[in-house]
Amino acid sequence: MRAEIIAVGTELLLGQVVNTNATFLSEKLADMGIEVYFHTVVGDNPKRLEELLQLTDTRSELIVLCGGLGPTDDDLTKNVLADHVGVPLVQNQEGLVALKAFFEQRQSTMTPNNLRQIETLQGGLPLPNRTGLAIGCLYKNEKNNYLLLPGPPSELKPMFLEQARPLLEKEFPTTERLTSRVLRFFGIGESRLVTELAEMIEQQSNPTIAPYAKPNEVTLRITAKTEDEISANALLDQTEAEIMAKVGEFFYGYGEENSLVEVVVSLLKENQLSITAAESLTAGEFQATLGRVPGVSEVFPGGFVTYSAATKANFLGIDSTLFDHVGVVSEECAKLMAEAALQRAETDYAVSFTGVAGPDKLEDKAKGTVYIGLAQKGKATIVTENHFTRDRSYIRHSAVMKGLDMVRRSILNKN
Numbered sequence: 002m003r004a005e006i007i008a009v010g011t012e013l014l015l016g017q018v019v020n021t022n023a024t025f026l027s028e029k030l031a032d033m034g035i036e037v038y039f040h041t042v043v044g045d046n047p048k049r050l051e052e053l054l055q056l057t058d059t060r061s062e063l064i065v066l067c068g069g070l071g072p073t074d075d076d077l078t079k080n081v082l083a084d085h086v087g088v089p090l091v092q093n094q095e096g097l098v099a100l101k102a103f104f105e106q107r108q109s110t111m112t113p114n115n116l117r118q119i120e121t122l123q124g125g126l127p128l129p130n131r132t133g134l135a136i137g138c139l140y141k142n143e144k145n146n147y148l149l150l151p152g153p154p155s156e157l158k159p160m161f162l163e164q165a166r167p168l169l170e171k172e173f174p175t176t177e178r179l180t181s182r183v184l185r186f187f188g189i190g191e192s193r194l195v196t197e198l199a200e201m202i203e204q205q206s207n208p209t210i211a212p213y214a215k216p217n218e219v220t221l222r223i224t225a226k227t228e229d230e231i232s233a234n235a236l237l238d239q240t241e242a243e244i245m246a247k248v249g250e251f252f253y254g255y256g257e258e259n260s261l262v263e264v265v266v267s268l269l270k271e272n273q274l275s276i277t278a279a280e281s282l283t284a285g286e287f288q289a290t291l292g293r294v295p296g297v298s299e300v301f302p303g304g305f306v307t308y309s310a311a312t313k314a315n316f317l318g319i320d321s322t323l324f325d326h327v328g329v330v331s332e333e334c335a336k337l338m339a340e341a342a343l344q345r346a347e348t349d350y351a352v353s354f355t356g357v358a359g360p361d362k363l364e365d366k367a368k369g370t371v372y373i374g375l376a377q378k379g380k381a382t383i384v385t386e387n388h389f390t391r392d393r394s395y396i397r398h399s400a401v402m403k404g405l406d407m408v409r410r411s412i413l414n415k416n
Contacts (some may be wrong), residue, residue: 002034002035002036002062002063002175003036003038003060003062003063003172003175004035004036004037004061004062004063004064004065004150005037005038005039005040005041005057005060005064005065005150006022006023006026006027006037006039006040006041006065006067007042007043007050007053007057007061007064007065007066007067007300008020008022008023008040008041008042008043008067008068008154008288008408009042009043009044009045009050009066009067009068009069009078009152010042010045010069011045011075011372012042012066013042013044013068013221014042014043014044017109017137017212020040021154022068022150022152022154022157023033023040023067024156025157025158025161026065026067026157026161027040029161029162029166030065031179031224032178032179033166033169033170033175033178033288033313034175034176034177034178034179034226035063035169035173035175036062036179039057039060039061040063041053041057045069045075045077047075047077047080049082050077050078050081051066051081051084051085051368054081054082054085054365055085055147058145059162061145062145062146062201062361063145063146063147063148063169063391064145064146064147064148064336065147065148065150065174066078066082066148066149066150067148067150067151068134068150068151068152069152070135070149070150070151070152071117071118071135071151071152072112072114072115072116072117072118073114074114076117078149079117079120079121079122079138079149082122082140083145084121086140086142086147088122088123088124088125088140089132090120090121090122090123091115091120091121091122091123092116092119092120093121093127093136094123095121095127095129096118096119096121096129096134097116097119097128098138099119099129099134100115100116100118100134101136102283102355103209113300113392115134118134118135118136118265119134119135119136120136120137121136122138122140122149124140125138125139125140125141126138126139126140126168127166128149128150128160128164128168129160130151130156130160131159131160131163132155132156132159132160133151133153133155133156135151136158136163137149137150137151137160137165137166139165139169139172141172142244143306145415146172148165148169150165151215152156153406155260172214176228177226177227177228177340178227178228178229178230178233179224179225179231180224180225180226180227180230180234180237181222181223181224181225182222182223182224182237182241183220183221183222183255183256183257184220184221184222184223184241184244184252184255185218185219185220185252185253185254185255185256185259185261186218186219186220186221186248186251186252186253187217187218187251187253187261187402187406188250188251188406189219189251190214190219190240191212191213191214191219194212194219194221194248194251195212197247197248197263198210198212198221198244198247198248201240201243201244203248207225207226207236208223208224208225208236208237208240209223210222210223210240210244211224213221216395216398217399217402218261218402219400221244221258223237223240223241223244224238225240231258235317249333253406255394256341259338261402261405261406261409262290262291262293262294264409265405265408265409265412266291266294266296266297266300266301267411268408268409268412269300269350269408269412270296270299270300273411274300274349274350274409275300275301275302275346275348275349275350276300276301276348276349276350276351276352277301277302277304277305277342277343277345277346277348277350277351277352278291278304278305278342278351278352278353278354278404279304279305279307279312279313279316279317279338279339279341279342279351279352279353279354280306280307280353280354281302281306281307281308281329281338281353281354281355281356282354282355282356282358282396282397282400283354283397283400283401284306284308284345284397285306286398286401287304287354287400287401287404287405288301288303288304288306290401290405292387302346302348303346304342304346305342305345307338309329310324310329313329313334313338317337317338317341317345318341318345319338319341322335328364328366328371329355330355330356330363330364330366330370331355331364331372332345332355332372332384332386334355334372335353335372335373335374335384336353336354336374336382336384337356337374338353338355338374339353339374339375339376339382339384340374340376340382341353342376343376343377343378348378349377349378350375350376350377350378350408351374351375351376352373352374352375352404352407352408353372353373353375353376354371354372354373354374354376354400354401354404355371355372355402356369356370356371356372357369357370357371358393358397359392359393359396360393360397362390367388368396369387369388369389369390369396370386370387370388371386371387371388371396371399371400371403372384372386372387373385373391373400373404373407375404375407375411377407377411383407383411385403385407387399387400389405410416
């Protein structure tokens with residue numbers, strides 16, 4: 002079954018509200034074996050919505066409409082769809098009881114326009130709203146199937162999971178399911194990754210391979226269509242092995258949620274290792290990133306923010322006269338900072354950051370020049386020279402990600 006999702010609301014077009022519903026619905030429909038081919042956003046305009054419905058009738062079998070089910074004059078989704086399919090709107094009696102109870106409980110007067118929320122298409126299957134008042138609906142005719150859901154995610158998600166999904170599974174049973182696996186990579190750009198995997202992508206059929214660029218990393222979603230999970234995992238394992246043979250050097254983890262910092266903290270915990278940091282350029286961003294991971298206190302006792310040469314000397318005990326010779330934006334400075342932090346915090350690892358975030362040069366070093374040091378107990382200190390691009394914020398984020406990856410690679414090499 003081919004599906005598409007229409008989000009209705011001028012606030013979405015104006016950017017006042019982010020369309021998170023489409024992401025949620027696409028994922029859940031894919032789990033059911035229903036492929037979403039199109040996402041569309043249309044304003045609260047009946048003419049444009051009708052034009053869009055005419056188009057969707059020619060290309061999709063399931064049309065999911067989100068939003069426009071409320072009590073105000075611009076909530077016209079049900080009215081437009083009812084005219085489109087040629088049926089009247091009728092009041093849902095269960096919804097009417099819930100609506101009256103809602104206002105009685107709050108001891109407030111119900112205005113007539115609230116009755117619009119409990120109207121549904123005649124002949125449709127109403128979907129109760131546990132967390133709101135607007136009734137949803139699944140309407141089927143000879144040509145198409147229409148699913149109406151409320152716009153607020155707090156109402157849409159429970160209605161879909163509790164009402165719509167079981168109904169869709171009953172009405173449109175399928176033996177096939179889509180199973181996805183997300184691979185995450187750091188240190189390789191999207192263009193290079195796609196180039197390395199070009200032959201696989203060109204010849205893909207089942208599973209499919211889809212790259213997505215994110216800030217300072219790239220993800221690959223591989224998706225298999227099968228009748229059972231065992232077959233799906235076999236296909237995904239084979240495809241993953243081929244991918245790893247080509248770009249496995251840059252792979253660091255799985256899933257949408259397992260970020261690089263979470264992977265690093267997990268590795269530190271598993272190996273009973275500790276970490277500290279001495280930050281100049283990043284001004285504490287590396288340590289703040291560590292701090293977002295629950296339980297990080299097991300491996301991170303604290304660190305140093307040394308933005309000026311004076312604090313580098315006072316906090317880390319570095320001889321300030323050395324900076325007269327090597328400067329603060331240098332490989333030598335990054336090395337000194339990392340080693341001093343390691344000694345003072347008595348940890349297994351210490352990461353240091355110094356460089357130029359811009360907009361101007363510093364010590365004749367161009368914007369984006371960043372030195373990152375990694376001091377390790379019992380090993381030689383590593384310092385990398387990096388040349389990041391874009392604005393200050395992106396340069397700092399790039400440095401943090403690079404520092405995390407240096408730690409990750411060091412732990413894995415140790416094992």
